[in-house]
Amino acid sequence: MNNSDQNYVKWFRNAAPYINAHRGKTVVLMFGGEAVLHPNFANIIHDISLLRSLGVKLVVVHGARPQIEERMAQRNIERIIENNIRVTDADTLSAVKDATGSLRLHIEALLTTGLANSPMHGSRIRVSTGNFVIAKPMGVRNGIDYKYTGTVRRIDSEGINMQLNYGSIVLLSPIGYSPTGEVFNLALEDVAAQTAIALNADKLITLTYDEGLLDETGQLIKSCSVRRVKTLLDDKDDHVRQLLLRAIIQSGENGVERCHCVSYQSDTALLQELFSRDGAGTLIAKDHKEELSTATIDDVAGILELLAPLEAEGILVKRSRELLEVEINQFIVLKKEDMIIACAALYPYPDAKMGEVACVAIHPDYRKGNRGGRLITALEDEAKQLGLSAIFVLTTVSGHWFQEQGFIEQPTEKLPEGKQKLYNFQRKSKVFIKEI
Template sequence: MFSGEAVAHTNFANIIHDIALLNSLGVKLVLVHGARPQIEERTMLRGVDSQFEDDIRITDSQTLECVKDATGSLRAHIEALLTMGLANSPMHGSQIRVCSGNFVVAKPIGILAGVDYQHTGTVRRIDGEGVEKQLADGSIVLLSPIGYSPTGEVFNLSHQDVATEIAMTLNADKLIVFSEQDGLLNSDGHLIQNCEVSAIQQLSEQCDDKQTAQLLKTIISSIENGVNRCHCVSYTDDGALLQELFTRDGAGTLISHNHYEQLRPASIEDVGGILELIEPLEAAGTLVKRSRELLENEIDQFTVIDRDGMILACAALYSHAGIQSGEIACVATHPDYRGEDRGERLLAALELQAKKFKLNNVFVLTTQTAHWFQELGYLEVSRDQLPEQKQTPYNLQRNSKVFIKQL
């Protein structure tokens, strides 16, 4: 889904090239474009007064002609760009089929609060079967923000409404929305890389920009109606679309129903990922060396954070029989993902787990992260305060400091 502003941007041709590449890889694509600035341009040229109510255009007969003119012109422009192929690449001269049609059945908004919206409408239904046939044939389906009624009328629609309805009808794997920003930004203006839909709902409640609010509404509605993931990427940044889809961290914001990163108990399938994570720390002397066999035997003690199958962080909780104390060990975070509270999340999860086991306290042995544990409420104690079972195998050579936290 991209707005009329995105189509007018100088980077749009690059986005089309990326879309053509995705199509060549067998990705089934439906494109939905907006046209607000283009419609506005035509109303000004024709001397037609633009009327809005709650940021919704009131489409009279004269405005409708501007709508049809703008959307038809934009559709031809996008089709022409897709026909170009990719110059200076193996795709140069390749043929890409683009299909448009009367897939969107619309109905009038009607009269709301005494305001007659005339030829402004909403989506009644999508011809999903017709769209699926075109996708199965390898075509890119291009939808404009207009719809048709069974009585032969044409209605001006919101492109966000069209995108939401088509994503829901097709049970799409992803809805990708283009924004002027790098993605969705938090209250401090920093990019949100990934989040759950609940965070977007909170963001929507605080948003005072109408365009951003509509974009957030589209994302929320899509995910709540079965779309697995939504992505928000920049239409000003060349390559943002491909980077978002084909790199682990992406370029914009990924929104999912559940957190993209999962904090969960480790399983035997995670042994390789944990070993890969902790081996550099073992080599540096930060962690005690663990063999694969030992890790396999103790895997039930571990909790991990994974992102699309990659273990980003891990930690283990060992409870000692006969005493109400537990040991937190092997706390590790991938160097590329430090500084974003993953360690804190793991520690909090293990402390909660220890409380469920009715442990009175947890302790850690560390050589290099003493201050971090202190910041999280752990107090340094002498070695003789360790549980008796732990004092005997205490590694004198490592000279680890002992920290304890009462639960």
């Protein structure tokens, strides 16, 4: 087997946990009409097909802004924008219907491709479209009648879930229907966010021109909270970027656990983001009411109180207040209303590019809700920032839990040399290591 084959097998094995994690999950995938025009769109269609074949329940929401602009220019229809919102009169609505209808048919045709020499050979994807989006008029605001421009009133989540359970991909356009039989022009971002919220989707994925969300200096933000996204909102931003950020914020604040932002220009970004450890774009996690932060000297008493029962049982090695005060910067704490409900520590071994996870403790009343997983993820992020390539833990009773977090049992010889010299053979702790 050559190196290329070995690398492929290694990647496939590493992707297996992510494949299992995403199977059966509901994902709303959103992209604008610009993505459809890009040469890489054929690869995106192939990746959508692959996601469906891996058991992901997919709702695809497409935009059509450039296609609408093209139709309006061809028909010499005046473009009316008020407060960054398109006023949709009867002529404009005709162009909207034409553009979105043609685009929807184009995407359906691409998803139906099944030629023998195509990556989608044998996929047999069913695409479902329909009147799943119920809309209402935006109405008259500040004296301006927006006519057939509307907002989402309700998403037919029951109808969409029925199609998803049949194995279909649901394709939604940026138009909605009213109970009075009218058609309204909607914002892509409004449809995607409201759909993700109504379905209680596991993820909202947005495909954008940039590689993800960029900070104030233009650098990619690899991961952040919804709270951080709010700080990116700027009145000077173009309206489309504001709509994108607000869709992410609205989704995260209304139950969607994860949002991802990746580039439609990359032929690997979507799959890399979902099926690799480091991802490719920006991961936005829902804010938690419990705050995770680096410990300070004021947290010493709370950490000691949390560790004391575990030290009394011999599960953790006892630490004095003096030692904890010296090492306090190694700890992270999870607080709820200023009460420390969980903690953990990371001790780096830079020469071995490894870090030791220690003192993982959770208050008995809060041991549900994956708080331990949040602690480990935070320590992994910290270890990566320190340039470490693996983390390890020594434990006598929690081996199974650490295995569930991705750690693998290893002999003591795998420990950093400095840690081997300190290993307590009387405790007979087992060694678990996780590559990061």
